[in-house]
Amino acid sequence: MKTKRMLLKSAAVILALTVAGPAAAQANKPIPVVATFSILGDMVERIGGEHVAVATLVGPDGDTHVYQPTPADARAVNKAKVLVVNGLEFEGWLDRLIDASNFNGMRVKATDGIEPIAFEEGDGHAKHDDDEKHKDHEKQDEHAKDDDHGAFDPHAWHSLSNAVVYVDNITATLSKADPSNAATYYMNRAAYVAEIEALDADIRAIVAKLPADRRTVVTSHDAFQYFGRDYGLTFLAPQGLSTEFAVSAKAIANLIEQIREQKIPAVFIENISDPRLLKQIANETRAAIGGTLYPGALSAPNGPARTYLRMMRHNATALARALGS
Amino acid sequence: MIWDALLQPFADYGFMRRAILGSFAISVGATPVGVFLMLRRMSLTGDAMAHAILPGAAIGYLIAGLSLGAMTIGGLIAGMAVALLSGLVSRITALREDASLAAFYLISLALGVLIVSTRGSNVDLMHLLFGTVLALDDAALILLCSITSLSVLVLAALFRLLVLECADPQFLRSVSGLSAFAHFIFLMLVVLNLVGGFHALGTLMAVGIMILPAAAARFWATSVGSLVLVAVAVAMFSSLIGLLLSFHYSLPSGPAIILVAGVAYGISLLFGPSGGLIAQAMPRRHSEV
Numbered sequence: 067m068k069t070k071r072m073l074l075k076s077a078a079v080i081l082a083l084t085v086a087g088p089a090a091a092q093a094n095k096p097i098p099v100v101a102t103f104s105i106l107g108d109m110v111e112r113i114g115g116e117h118v119a120v121a122t123l124v125g126p127d128g129d130t131h132v133y134q135p136t137p138a139d140a141r142a143v144n145k146a147k148v149l150v151v152n153g154l155e156f157e158g159w160l161d162r163l164i165d166a167s168n169f170n171g172m173r174v175k176a177t178d179g180i181e182p183i184a185f186e187e188g189d190g191h192a193k194h195d196d197d198e199k200h201k202d203h204e205k206q207d208e209h210a211k212d213d214d215h216g217a218f219d220p221h222a223w224h225s226l227s228n229a230v231v232y233v234d235n236i237t238a239t240l241s242k243a244d245p246s247n248a249a250t251y252y253m254n255r256a257a258y259v260a261e262i263e264a265l266d267a268d269i270r271a272i273v274a275k276l277p278a279d280r281r282t283v284v285t286s287h288d289a290f291q292y293f294g295r296d297y298g299l300t301f302l303a304p305q306g307l308s309t310e311f312a313v314s315a316k317a318i319a320n321l322i323e324q325i326r327e328q329k330i331p332a333v334f335i336e337n338i339s340d341p342r343l344l345k346q347i348a349n350e351t352r353a354a355i356g357g358t359l360y361p362g363a364l365s366a367p368n369g370p371a372r373t374y375l376r377m378m379r380h381n382a383t384a385l386a387r388a389l390g391s
Numbered sequence: 392m393i394w395d396a397l398l399q400p401f402a403d404y405g406f407m408r409r410a411i412l413g414s415f416a417i418s419v420g421a422t423p424v425g426v427f428l429m430l431r432r433m434s435l436t437g438d439a440m441a442h443a444i445l446p447g448a449a450i451g452y453l454i455a456g457l458s459l460g461a462m463t464i465g466g467l468i469a470g471m472a473v474a475l476l477s478g479l480v481s482r483i484t485a486l487r488e489d490a491s492l493a494a495f496y497l498i499s500l501a502l503g504v505l506i507v508s509t510r511g512s513n514v515d516l517m518h519l520l521f522g523t524v525l526a527l528d529d530a531a532l533i534l535l536c537s538i539t540s541l542s543v544l545v546l547a548a549l550f551r552l553l554v555l556e557c558a559d560p561q562f563l564r565s566v567s568g569l570s571a572f573a574h575f576i577f578l579m580l581v582v583l584n585l586v587g588g589f590h591a592l593g594t595l596m597a598v599g600i601m602i603l604p605a606a607a608a609r610f611w612a613t614s615v616g617s618l619v620l621v622a623v624a625v626a627m628f629s630s631l632i633g634l635l636l637s638f639h640y641s642l643p644s645g646p647a648i649i650l651v652a653g654v655a656y657g658i659s660l661l662f663g664p665s666g667g668l669i670a671q672a673m674p675r676r677h678s679e680v
Binding site: 313 | 400403404405406407409410523525526527528531634637638639640641642643644647
């Protein structure tokens with residue numbers, strides 16, 4: 067008798083939970099959001115705060131170019147209400163992941179509305195096979211037909227004015243997915259954008275002090291075109307744009323020649339590329355090794371670039387220190 | 392001038408000098424080992440071993456970062472373990488050595504990939520493991536040259552034993568207890584040279600410089616000694632030309648070196664006097680005399 071009553075009771079509880087569940091969840095349970103890599107994840111956390119539960123696919127110090135999604139990623143994407151992606155073919159593996167996971171939430175392309183920088187011709191970047199059709203940006207596809215890579219440089223977050231566009235896109239989509247908290251999202255956005263603009267002014271002030279002949283930098287991964295455009299610096303790299311490219315002796319010789327001729331003061335090691343190559347180049351040219359720049363991922367939580375804003379500040383100060391000395 | 396094209400890159404750039412020194416060291420160390428692999432019909436063992444050391448090096452990388460020592464030791468342990476275990480199994484049980492080697496290297500590879508993907512940050516590990524000959528630092532060069540010296544000395548000491556083991560393993564086993572010993576020492580040399588090679592050329596390319604020159608030499612020489620000499624010459628030639636092509640025509644250096652060795656193999660296949668295609672098609676007057 068006792069067991070039967072308990073059974074009934076628990077059945078009632080389960081029924082109550084299933085009926086009440088969705089309604090209750092909408093009021094106070096954070097909405098599941100998936101961001102493709104750490105920088106987007108950080109932005110979503112700043113905007114969403116406690117109202118979102120962010121899962122980041124490519125974690126700190128990870129290389130998004132060559133990432134291979136796992137089944138756990140597909141599960142996370144499947145459950146997500148909002149999927150935040152960079153776009154500009156940065157996540158070459160994304161379309162397959164979305165197909166595989168039956169994602170039916172909202173997808174926001176953070177780079178929507180920025181002014182992308184086109185790749186220069188003849189750079190020879192190795193890129194992911196572009197056989198997938200991108201319905202949402204046909205214009206890009208037309209370009210991509212001519213080349214074997216995406217037409218634009220995807221590392222757009224290195225411009226703080228682009229970051230504001232990122233933040234606006236994310237805020238708009240979060241508010242659409244979760245209208246009850248939209249006011250909070252827009253409040254967080256305003257605070258965040260203020261910080262971004264303050265940092266932008268700081269970096270401009272730092273970079274403005276650099277003399278005109280000390281504005282060229284060598285890095286191991288050609289990812290700083292947007293940074294260069296915003297702040298008037300030139301970035302050279304021994305590799306092409308993507309990290310999966312095998313390097314030729316000619317490319318290195320050319321770079322060494324350029325460092326010698328232009329008396330480039332510093333080379334930078336990045337957190338996601340082979341540092342041995344840059345050390346060799348530094349030895350050969352007696353350029354200083356300027357420290358670590360973070361091109362495509364945040365550092366681990368105890369590192370110097372654990373948030374997007376810290377990353378941008380770190381990169382700018384490291385550059386200014388090496389170039390100014 | 393042609394000498395400008397050949398020598399100027401090495402005069403101008405330290406990284407080219409390091410690259411040629413590193414690849415010459417590999418040519419002298421790994422290629423003789425490749426000759427013996429070929430003679431013992433174990434050419435594919437080199438490839439299997441290359442896969443077997445990869446996970447060990449990966450684990451070394453995960454523990455100590457991009458440290459030459461940790462990656463070398465990890466690779467050595469994984470390679471030795473696979474070599475010893477497969478040898479042991481083939482000697483104790485009915486399973487042949489090729490099958491047990493295949494089993495163990497696949498297990499090792501799968502284990503390595505598993506550990507890397509569950510524990511590592513998602514740095515492109517293959518990129519790090521597939522070293523480039525253009526980024527050899529002092530430590531890597533010293534390691535390469537040490538491995539080459541050790542390898543040459545051991546080969547010299549065991550030369551007769553190894554030749555006998557290649558020619559008539561049954562005979563050697565019947566007259567001497569050294570057969571198993573020679574076999575394991577030899578496998579260790581294979582592992583050692585592959586571990587050295589992956590720092591410079593990357594794991595798979597290291598197999599290429601080991602096997603291709605040996606296969607090419609087979610069409611030019613008949614005695615073991617001359618096979619070794621020709622193979623080393625082909626390997627050094629391929630390294631030099633490959634690096635120069637990489638320099639003048641913007642080709643990635645590792646594949647360029649191996650492809651030159653591949654072309655050398657193709658030419659040998661056609662024109663080699665000892666069993667080459669054209670030599671076989673010609674009337675056999677000279678060889679009968």
